[in-house]
Amino acid sequence: MCVFCGIVAGELPKHEVYSGERVLAFLDINPATRGHTLVVPRRHVERLPELSREEAAELLEVAGAVARACEAQLGASGANFWINQGSVAGQVVPHLHMHVVPRYAEDEIRVELQQARAEEEELQQVAEKLRKGLE
Numbered sequence: 001m002c003v004f005c006g007i008v009a010g011e012l013p014k015h016e017v018y019s020g021e022r023v024l025a026f027l028d029i030n031p032a033t034r035g036h037t038l039v040v041p042r043r044h045v046e047r048l049p050e051l052s053r054e055e056a057a058e059l060l061e062v063a064g065a066v067a068r069a070c071e072a073q074l075g076a077s078g079a080n081f082w083i084n085q086g087s088v089a090g091q092v093v094p095h096l097h098m099h100v101v102p103r104y105a106e107d108e109i110r111v112e113l114q115q116a117r118a119e120e121e122e123l124q125q126v127a128e129k130l131r132k133g134l135e
Ligand SMILES: [Zn+2]
Pocket: 002, 003, 004, 005, 006, 043, 044, 045, 094, 095
């Protein structure tokens, strides 16, 4: 059984923050900042497209509410929300989870994408391929 399924089933300990019909939120035991929370679907799902519309809606709603609670209760002034999908992206536990990392004016977290300029032709080709993939 995966570790998050164990947590959902109550077989492993957790610092629960929210328990909903379709999702559960609990503290990351290795927090990047104070209040770092994981929001997971109760159902074992590995990747984002496997979520039902209802699960996706509750997951986003709870993530937003957790960030708001971090502002109200912990003095955070913003948050990063992210999902690592696939080992290439750093997904360690194969059970979808969204990180909610509350941000503080004085924190020293750096979240940075190394973005580069692309040629117009390249952008057009990529957009065309993605439109096909989304048909
Ligand atoms: Zn699982």
